[in-house]
Amino acid sequence: MNLGKEFSKGILSENPLFRLTLGMCPSLAITTSVFNGLGMGIAFTVVLLASNIVISLLRKVIPDSIRIPCYIVIIATFVTMIEMIMHAFTPELFESLGIFIPLIVVNCIILGRAEAFANKNSLAPSIMDALGMGLGYTLALLVVSTFREILGAGTFLGYAIFGQSALIMILPPGAFITLGCVLAFLNKIQNRTKHSVNS
Amino acid sequence: MANKDNLLVVSSSPHIHSSNNVSNSMRDVIVALIPALIAALYYFHFAALKVIVTCIVVAIISEYISQKMMKRDITIKDSSAILTGLLLAFCLPPSIPLWIAAIGSAVAIIIGKQMFGGLGNNIFNPALIGRGFLLASWPVAMTNWTAPFDGVTTATPLGMIKESVVQELPSISQLFMGNIGGCIGETSALALIIGGLYLLVKGHIDWRIPFSYLGTVFALTAIVGVANGEGSWFPLYHLFAGGLLLGAFFMATDWVTSPITKKGRIIFGIGCGLLTVLIRLKGGFPEGVCYSILLMNMVTPLIDRYTKARVLGGVRQHA
Numbered sequence: 290m291n292l293g294k295e296f297s298k299g300i301l302s303e304n305p306l307f308r309l310t311l312g313m314c315p316s317l318a319i320t321t322s323v324f325n326g327l328g329m330g331i332a333f334t335v336v337l338l339a340s341n342i343v344i345s346l347l348r349k350v351i352p353d354s355i356r357i358p359c360y361i362v363i364i365a366t367f368v369t370m371i372e373m374i375m376h377a378f379t380p381e382l383f384e385s386l387g388i389f390i391p392l393i394v395v396n397c398i399i400l401g402r403a404e405a406f407a408n409k410n411s412l413a414p415s416i417m418d419a420l421g422m423g424l425g426y427t428l429a430l431l432v433v434s435t436f437r438e439i440l441g442a443g444t445f446l447g448y449a450i451f452g453q454s455a456l457i458m459i460l461p462p463g464a465f466i467t468l469g470c471v472l473a474f475l476n477k478i479q480n481r482t483k484h485s486v487n488s
Numbered sequence: 489m490a491n492k493d494n495l496l497v498v499s500s501s502p503h504i505h506s507s508n509n510v511s512n513s514m515r516d517v518i519v520a521l522i523p524a525l526i527a528a529l530y531y532f533h534f535a536a537l538k539v540i541v542t543c544i545v546v547a548i549i550s551e552y553i554s555q556k557m558m559k560r561d562i563t564i565k566d567s568s569a570i571l572t573g574l575l576l577a578f579c580l581p582p583s584i585p586l587w588i589a590a591i592g593s594a595v596a597i598i599i600g601k602q603m604f605g606g607l608g609n610n611i612f613n614p615a616l617i618g619r620g621f622l623l624a625s626w627p628v629a630m631t632n633w634t635a636p637f638d639g640v641t642t643a644t645p646l647g648m649i650k651e652s653v654v655q656e657l658p659s660i661s662q663l664f665m666g667n668i669g670g671c672i673g674e675t676s677a678l679a680l681i682i683g684g685l686y687l688l689v690k691g692h693i694d695w696r697i698p699f700s701y702l703g704t705v706f707a708l709t710a711i712v713g714v715a716n717g718e719g720s721w722f723p724l725y726h727l728f729a730g731g732l733l734l735g736a737f738f739m740a741t742d743w744v745t746s747p748i749t750k751k752g753r754i755i756f757g758i759g760c761g762l763l764t765v766l767i768r769l770k771g772g773f774p775e776g777v778c779y780s781i782l783l784m785n786m787v788t789p790l791i792d793r794y795t796k797a798r799v800l801g802g803v804r805q806h807a
Contacts, residue, residue, distance in 0.1 A: 453626075455625035455626070456626065457624040460624060
């Protein structure tokens with residue numbers, strides 16, 4: 290098993306948001322500013338790493354027929370910890386992410402990695418998988434939220450860039466427009482590289 | 489393959505030949521908008537002209553660039569981009585900054601039309617997409633109305649009704665001629681009715697959509713007017729004020745985004761009317777034509793599917 294490959298696949302070739310289009314709901318909702326995107330990405334990565342480690346270690350203990358409830362219990366434990374930590378140390382971020390922190394429990398990327406990867410693989414690949422997927426998701430959130438914050442609020446990480454911004458970009462339609470354009474752009478690139486490989 | 493035009497085309501019936509084509513029809517709609525254009529220039533002078541020219545030029549450029557980038561045939565000659573630009577300009581306020589109008593026009597063509605696959609494949613009316621985008625992005629600039637002639641800031645008649653300052657309302661005749669605050673092309677009811685009748689006579693639009701739309705708005709506001717003891721001015725006001733006539737004759741009847749069955753068109757018009765009245769009387773905005781047509785555009789495929797004519801001699805299906 291190639292550990293480097295397990296790490297790098299999450300960043301581009303199997304990027305959870307741009308390639309697998311999983312976890313759309315929090316991605317569309319919280320990418321209104323780069324700060325929110327970064328906070329969400331980090332919280333997500335920590336939970337994914339912890340849950341992948343535990344599920345990978347317990348993969349021989351968890352009975353197959355009730356594996357999903359077991360995953361949920363494990364993930365929910367870590368999400369609750371993250372939620373309390375964020376509430377204590379970053380109350381501002383906690384306020385702006387709101388309901389989407391507890392909703393990490395049912396984030397389909399984390400459950401998907403548990404089901405598709407951690408319960409079939411040993412500890413080391415599972416850690417690399419979690420780090421790669423977490424980094425890929427964080428980068429994807431950063432890309433979407435950068436576009437949305439600059440176009441919609443005229444700021445980047447809170448610093449003003451220009452005054453007249455299009456409010457729609459930080460409203461829900463802006464999330465769909467941005468994500469759609471980024472996906473189209475990535476598909477275009479992928480088709481082009483595939484084409485050049487074939488010919 | 490090289491010279492497709494000279495090949496003999498064999499196709500199935502009907503073999504009716506007509507001089508009607510996309511560019512002719514588009515040009516006819518633009519002709520129908522000329523009375524409203526004249527009224528706009530008469531009431532808002534140079535301010536209206538600037539916005540209209542900006543919208544049309546940007547629409548043509550956006551169409552050219554996006555078709556070039558997507559490697560499609562360049563179709564700016566069929567005038568559909570000009571029509572979209574003109575319709576968008578007609579539903580913008582005359583005082584709008586030109587760069588906002590330009591963004592709206594680019595969004596209308598690129599996101600509203602070309603990204604869906606170009607003319608004939610768009611789900612929503614592109615001009616209304618442009619307006620919706622601008623209204624959500626720059627709500628202040630989009631609702632800053634100026635009075636005709638002098639350019640002083642004023643409220644639209646529907647805005648006055650919303651704010652319950654009925655004493656300052658302009659008279660029905662002012663409303664009919666267009667001497668009121670409002671969007672560039674929507675103020676003059678007379679000019680829009682002339683244009684709409686031209687389209688009806690030429691057969692470009694079906695009477696079912698505009699008449700069921702206007703009829704629904706009139707009937708519902710009449711009922712509300714009687715119930716509230718407002719009198720006969722109330723439904724007439726709702727008929728002539730705001731973008732209703734522009735929307736009913738020129739936007740709801742868009743060939744691409746409205747139903748193709750006769751029954752479907754009546755349902756479409758009634759739905760538009762119902763939503764417009766709901767937004768005007770109960771919603772947060774004073775005007776609801778734009779959003780009601782966009783919402784009904786969305787259900788057009790569904791309407792078409794459920795109003796499909798039964799095949800002659802076919803058995804009635806029990807769903």
